[in-house]
Amino acid sequence: MNLDKMNKAELLELQKKVGAAVKNYDDRIRAEAQNKLEAMAKEMGFSLADFTGGKKGKATSAAPKYVHPENPGKTWSGRGRQPQWFKDAIDSGKKPEDLAI
Template sequence: MAVDIKNLNHSQLTELIAKAQSRQGELQKEKVTRLRDKINAMIKEEGLTFDDVFGQRAPKSKRAGTTVAAKYRNPADPEQVWSGRGKRPRWFNDALKAGTSEKDMLA
């Protein structure tokens, strides 16, 4: 099927491109599905499971995205807190330079 694109206007070309990209995506999904089916058939033919071949997937970490309780509090502004993890905040370093000990800033 040959399309003479020289006779198409801008909107027709845009529509043709959108349809072609959509079809390209469909073909890609079909290809992936066929390959997945082939792999599963081969694994089943050998009497194995997916996990036997590729290993078990690691469960998602329960700690991901959790917040940590504040360990230090800014004596000058109690709203500012730090968990003690990661880079020290500027207020913490400034307080240390001013002579405040870490123990004095414990929350």
């Protein structure tokens, strides 16, 4: 991939995708670790909850569905109150699918 040959729109799209991938990286690694730990505990006749003192898993936040057009560090799951950057983008004529990850 030659970044010097990409136009600004292509670079911004790439930036958006990379930002979302970085944000989701920790979640993927955590899920892999949890699966391995659950398998080890099951192999020994236990559940992971036996060691954590709680339920099998705890509630997690929803995965991001929308990303800020200029700052990929700002995301929104589409649940709850709309962030101001999302409202501003919609008011300026963008559609929700324009901001989708």
